[in-house]
Amino acid sequence: MERHVTLGEFIIENQKDFPYAKGELSALLSSIKLAGKLVNQQINKAGLAEILGKIGKQNIQGENQAKLDLIANDIFIDTFRNRGEVCGLGSEELEDFIVFDDDIHREAKYIVLIDPLDGSSNIDVDITVGTIFSIYRRISKEGSPVTSEDFLQPGRNQVAAGYIIYGTSTILVYTSGNGVNGFTFDPGIGSFFLSHPNIKFPKKGNTYSINEGNYIHFPKGIKKYIKWVQELDENENRPFTSRYTGSLVADFHRNMLLGGIYLYPEGTTSPHGKLRLLYESNPMAFLTEQAGGKATDGSKRILDITPKELHQRVPLICGNREMVEKAEKFLKEG
Template identity: 30%
Template sequence: MMMSDGVAVADVFDALAAAAPEIRAGFAGRAGETDDHNATGDRQLHADIHADEILRDRVGALDAVGEYASEEAEHVRDVGAGPLSVSVDPLDGSSNLSANNPTGTILGVYDAPLPASGRDLVAAAYVLYGPLTTMVTATADGVTRYTIASDGRRTDESVSLPDDPTVYGFGGRVPDWTVDFTDYARAIKDELKLRYSGAMVADVNQVLTYGGVFAYPGLRDRPRGKLRTQFEAIPMAYIVEAAGGSSTNGAHSVLDADPDDLHSRTPIYLGNDALIDRAERALD
């Protein structure tokens, strides 16, 4: 798809920004579990379903969007005749709601049918529901952070990964880490400050703000890790790389991933170039 003026992608970002206050307002009273599970077996919260419904209504109604895929649904939904496909993790870290900790929304925009390669991604964004509601967007032109308020979206700043890394956040239980990753993690923790929340959006946002590395590695009993390639890994890798950083699955950029299943998983490492290079050497 030719998008010289970026209008179609801008419309998707506008729809996400418009949905964010409504999603956040819906947290109250929706932190409890339902009797249902999503496509990969996780217990759904009422807030997960509510966020998905809002995003499907707003993003799926856009003329440019033909496919809408959610982490909460098993299959891709045909929503129109537009050339763009959108993947959404409606509420990343939703289990944090019961403790009033940060959550987020992750969105990827592809110009190919889903499942699609990271090289088919043309834009990505996330919303962080923290003390403020912020949205970070990435296109070929770079990365921008916005503050979302009741009176709309305003530009906050252009984002680039700081040269001097400060923080790290690693997922998974330490006893489940592989020997190679454990050795890497020990070296990193002696150099950087731990920042880990249990919501990928919040942890990657820390890395974008302060520099550093985020990882959810392959585990001893789960070599492909926990995070979904299409819904979480590829969009967040795109954002970090657009901000001047790197990504890897342990062997190559996450953007080289070409998932053959909508809900496949992948190890992921995101952050400053040197830290990602070290990860690849440690895991080789």
């Protein structure tokens, strides 16, 4: 009889993947799992509970907040506050980071950066959304309050990162630097089970994900790349297929499983790119590289960028290595 491995069992069996941890990081991933279940529950009953729609306020990014944005944000904050593995948290929905400075959390080794509900503009029309998370070891001395230095670390310092995708099924995907694995939630049992072991980008891909409505603003190299992927070439299986939902988690998940490239370049209506380095680009870049792909801002590796502020935006091109390198070549040639 085939053994079905739960997320909890998998974490325990792979404890060696966490070189500095003595159980704290495993417990932290369990906290994320718990919060994800609670967010999933809220999403599934959103229409019935009248928690769809906007709240009439904007977040620090200047974007209209959905009711579920704040609900998801509060769920993750409360979950981390009620458990002792985290000494600080940064959220895309908050202007500044949160310091957990009490006896329970002061000695904790880890900080978390989170996008509680990626793609929330899609909630009202029932399109897939997700949660993105990123985990670092603190730099500041244990026992003291965390500082901005703890959060402004380059992405290569991540000890774990991942996302939860809330779609036709709910899947938690994460890496701790030893490959990428996905776990599907069984609502009948209430557990996540290993369903996508050792995920790798296919060698070849033929899907590109970009908001072509911004075409007029794109750099010349990106425009040329789009024309190239749309050309007929039977030897290279072109034209490629365009798939873009406006939900980074959904587009990334599909491209990683089936083969593709995601692009949000500079020169759009967001001059420096739209995606946040800390909350979106770094965790997705970590996953990309662990799955055999490549993640760049168009010229340099995303994980080597040293952030200057909590809500810094960067261009992001990630996915199948061959496809990303082709896009980089077009950008370089201009």
